[in-house]
Every structure is written in structure tokens, then in C-alpha cells.
Amino acid sequence: MYPASFRYHRPSGLHHALELLSRHKADAAILAGGQSLVPRMNLRQATPENIVDLNRIADLSKLAVVNDVLEIGAMVRHQSFCCEAAIGFLSLPSGFAELLGRMADTIGNLPIRLRGTIGGSLANASPKAQWALLSFLLDADIVIENAGGTRCERYTQFVKGDGRTTLKPDDLITNVRIKVPPAEWRYGFAQLAPQPNRPASAFALVAITLEDARVRDCRIAIGACTPVPCRLHALEDWLSGRRASVSGSDDLVEIAAAAVRQQGGESQPYIEHLAVVATTRAIAQAVEC
Amino acid sequence: MEDTELHTISFTLNGVTQRLRVAARRSLTDVLGQECGMKSAHMGCGQGDCGSCTVSVDGVPIRGCLLFAVQADGADIRTAEALANPDSLAAIRNAFKKHRAIQCGYCTPGFMVLADYILRNELSLDQAIQTLSANLCRCTGYSPIVSAVADLLAARAERGSGP
Numbered sequence: 546m547y548p549a550s551f552r553y554h555r556p557s558g559l560h561h562a563l564e565l566l567s568r569h570k571a572d573a574a575i576l577a578g579g580q581s582l583v584p585r586m587n588l589r590q591a592t593p594e595n596i597v598d599l600n601r602i603a604d605l606s607k608l609a610v611v612n613d614v615l616e617i618g619a620m621v622r623h624q625s626f627c628c629e630a631a632i633g634f635l636s637l638p639s640g641f642a643e644l645l646g647r648m649a650d651t652i653g654n655l656p657i658r659l660r661g662t663i664g665g666s667l668a669n670a671s672p673k674a675q676w677a678l679l680s681f682l683l684d685a686d687i688v689i690e691n692a693g694g695t696r697c698e699r700y701t702q703f704v705k706g707d708g709r710t711t712l713k714p715d716d717l718i719t720n721v722r723i724k725v726p727p728a729e730w731r732y733g734f735a736q737l738a739p740q741p742n743r744p745a746s747a748f749a750l751v752a753i754t755l756e757d758a759r760v761r762d763c764r765i766a767i768g769a770c771t772p773v774p775c776r777l778h779a780l781e782d783w784l785s786g787r788r789a790s791v792s793g794s795d796d797l798v799e800i801a802a803a804a805v806r807q808q809g810g811e812s813q814p815y816i817e818h819l820a821v822v823a824t825t826r827a828i829a830q831a832v833e834c
Numbered sequence: 835m836e837d838t839e840l841h842t843i844s845f846t847l848n849g850v851t852q853r854l855r856v857a858a859r860r861s862l863t864d865v866l867g868q869e870c871g872m873k874s875a876h877m878g879c880g881q882g883d884c885g886s887c888t889v890s891v892d893g894v895p896i897r898g899c900l901l902f903a904v905q906a907d908g909a910d911i912r913t914a915e916a917l918a919n920p921d922s923l924a925a926i927r928n929a930f931k932k933h934r935a936i937q938c939g940y941c942t943p944g945f946m947v948l949a950d951y952i953l954r955n956e957l958s959l960d961q962a963i964q965t966l967s968a969n970l971c972r973c974t975g976y977s978p979i980v981s982a983v984a985d986l987l988a989a990r991a992e993r994g995s996g997p
Binding site for chain 2: 550588600654659
């Protein structure tokens with residue numbers, strides 16, 4: 546089906562884009578990668594009167610590390626993180642770079658990853674989005690601009706629910722900022738999906754540091770199974786200071802299950818079970834890697 | 835709202851420059867099929883799921899149903915009619931034929947574009963299978979398609995790298 550008619554705008558610079566958004570406000574939709582917006586337009590679930598296409602704004606596709614903060618332009622495509630040539634120059638800690646690649650690699654499929662962008666993904670605030678999970682684990686900040694100025698929000702505060710954010714109609718996400726984690730951090734990422742290439746039913750992301758075969762610090766986040774990704778603080782507290790060999794124990798499974806249940810919402814025993822499996826697998830990966 | 839506003843765009847299609855006037859809401863697949871006469875332009879789900887519309891845009895496989903033609907202004911587009919070059923096209927056609935990697939044929943152009951990308955980027959067989967998993971073949975002909983691509987990769991390995 547054809548999408549409804551719209552006026553197409555192709556700003557060549559950020560300033561022009563912000564001006565267009567400020568002029569058209571709620572009548573405008575931002576076209577980034579288009580891999581979520583255009584399917585909705587093709588079904589006429591979305592019928593914006595104006596489309597502001599960001600694809601020619603080169604400034605939005607930059608990647609840099611500034612003062613130990615990884616700055617990712619909103620238009621950086623998912624596939625860039627799978628590509629040594631695209632991110633190698635950043636000299637990120639190898640474990641962290643590998644994690645970004647592994648997570649990106651589970652997004653959709655190749656043509657989708659080549660178009661879809663990190664800014665679009667974060668703006669959509671789907672609980673099934675890999676970058677949302679990462680942003681919750683690593684306390685990412687997002688830079689939001691509009692014609693009136695620039696602000697920076699913690700992503701965990703920015704997301705208000707499944708698909709709901711603090712974004713106003715004339716706001717544009719321009720950058721994502723993630724503090725580069727220390728090289729000693731080890732990661733685990735596990736997801737359970739009905740089939741490969743499909744969104745996960747549950748996924749978990751873990752970062753730990755080990756000292757003398759004990760867990761010194763850890764962060765654990767789950768997503769896809771909850772309306773918004775979340776940290777499992779109770780499990781983090783329990784795991785910190787314990788022997789790494791606790792990974793895989795029945796105790797861990799029990800505590801993980803309790804922590805997942807706390808996030809609850811509607812009770813779905815099967816999905817909860819998947820979340821526990823993803824969490825324990827991610828912890829095992831982080832310990833063993 | 836009527837399509838009162840037409841955009842003048844130009845792109846290179848299989849090596850030939852095209853200049854068109856299109857409404858913004860028309861997808862690249864639609865324009866390739868209706869305006870440019872590309873019989874390989876197959877609209878499937880219109881949701882980016884099935885991949886039958888996959889074409890090469892600036893060297894990478896893209897869902898033609900999720901790209902407005904107006905966005906392709908200035909791009910280098912290649913379809914299953916031509917692929918990267920005549921040799922590659924002939925090799926992929928022959929391999930698909932030899933392995934009977936075609937049933938109804940609707941998904942075939944999309945898979946040929948993926949095969950072309952796989953060969954140009956010298957992917958491993960595992961990576962090739964991952965890449966092919968982007969598209970759906972509703973006749974469930976996956977094994978012959980994978981065999982055809984595996985054959986192409988093996989032939990390339992024998993010849994050594996090069997075109």
C-alpha cells in the first residue's frame with residue numbers, strides 16, 4: 546500500500562532541520578533510518594504531513610571519544626558497530642568494542658542494520674531494543690536539541706514507558722554519550738527470541754569486574770520482557786563479593802528469579818523464566834569470557 | 835492530501851543515469867518497477883520483513899520498500915538485472931540455475947542481490963548464511979539457495995581473490 550501523501554524536506558544541516566521541526570511541530574515526523582517509521586507509514590498507522598529526512602546531515606553520523614566519553618551521532622547505523630573499519634579508530638577497550646558488535650549483530654538483519662540508526666532506536670524507546678538495554682546498563686546520556694537550545698538527559702530518565710519518552714515534537718536527538726568503561730570490565734549478553742532475526746522475548750546484559758576469582762562489581766540489566774529495560778539491583782547486590790564460581794549455581798538462579806519477579810508488571814511465568822535464563826547465561830558469559 | 839508536489843531526482847541505475855519526477859511517498863521499489871521498467875523490482879510485504887524488494891544502494895543491500903525513491907537521489911543503484919558486473923551476474927544466475935535455487939521466483943532478485951554482496955565482500959560461508967537469513971523464500975527453498983551461494987564461494991576460493 547502507498548503511504549499517505551506528505552511533504553518531503555531534506556535539510557542539509559542541523560540548524561535547518563531544527564527550524565523545520567519547530568515550524569511543523571506535531572505535523573512532522575523525523576525520518577532517520579526509516580526501518581520502523583516507514584513500515585508504519587506503509588500501513589497508514591503513521592500519516593505525518595511532513596517528513597524531515599536527516600540522512601543528508603553528515604554531522605549526525607560522527608563517532609568520537611572525547612574525554613573518555615564515547616559520543617555517537619544519532620544517525621550512526623547499527624551495522625557500523627559490527628565493522629572494525631567504522632569503529633576501530635576509536636580505540637575502545639576490546640571487550641567493550643566486541644560487545645557493541647555482538648549486540649548490533651542481533652538487531653534485525655543486514656539490510657535493516659545498514660539503514661537503522663542508534664538515535665532512531667533510542668527515540669522509539671522500544672523495550673526490545675538492544676541500544677536501550679545498553680543505555681540502561683551504562684547510564685547513557687542523550688543530547689537533545691531544538692530551535693530553542695540543547696539539553697542532555699539520562700536515558701533512564703528519558704524513557705517513560707513502552708515507546709513513551711520526554712521527547713517533544715520539535716526535539717531532535719543528536720548524540721548519545723556513553724562513558725567508556727574501564728578495560729577490565731567483562732561483559733555477557735544473552736537473548737532469547739522465538740527465532741533468529743526476530744525481536745527478543747527477553748534479553749540480559751551484564752558487566753562485571755573480577756578480583757581474586759570473586760565478583761568485585763557488577764551491573765545487570767534486563768529488557769524486552771518489561772515495558773522499559775531495568776537494572777536488577779537486588780541481584781547485583783547479591784552477586785557482588787561472591788565467588789565467580791557461583792555462576793551457574795541453583796542459588797544464583799533463585800535470586801535471579803526473585804529479582805526478575807520484582808520487576809513484574811503482569812505476571813507471565815514463561816517470559817519470567819526466559820528472563821532468568823537470559824540473566825544467568827549472561828552472567829556465565831561475563832565470568833567465563 | 836494529493837500528490838501536488840513532485841520531486842526531480844536522478845540516480846544511476848545499473849550504470850545508466852536516470853532522471854525522474856516522483857511524488858515523495860513512492861518507494862524506491864515502486865519507482866524502479868513502474869518508471870524504470872525493472873522487472874526484478876518485487877514489492878512483497880512492504881514492511882522490511884521479507885526482503886523480496888532488496889536492491890543494492892551505494893554497494894549495500896537495502897530494503898527498497900522502506901526507502902522513498904526521493905531519498906535515493908544521487909545514489910548508485912543496482913538490481914538483479916545487472917548486479918555488480920556481467921561476470922558476477924552470469925555466475926550467480928548459473929549457480930541458482932544449477933542448484934534449482936528458484937521455485938516461484940518472487941524472492942529470487944532479492945536473494946541475488948544478497949549473493950552479490952556476499953561475493954563482493956568475500957564473506958565466510960557462516961557469514962553468508964547469516965546474510966541470506968535476511969530474506970524469506972516462501973517456497974522454503976533455502977537449502978538450494980545456500981548451496982548455490984556456497985558453490986559460488988567455493989569457486990571464488992579456488993580462483994583466488996579477484997573479480
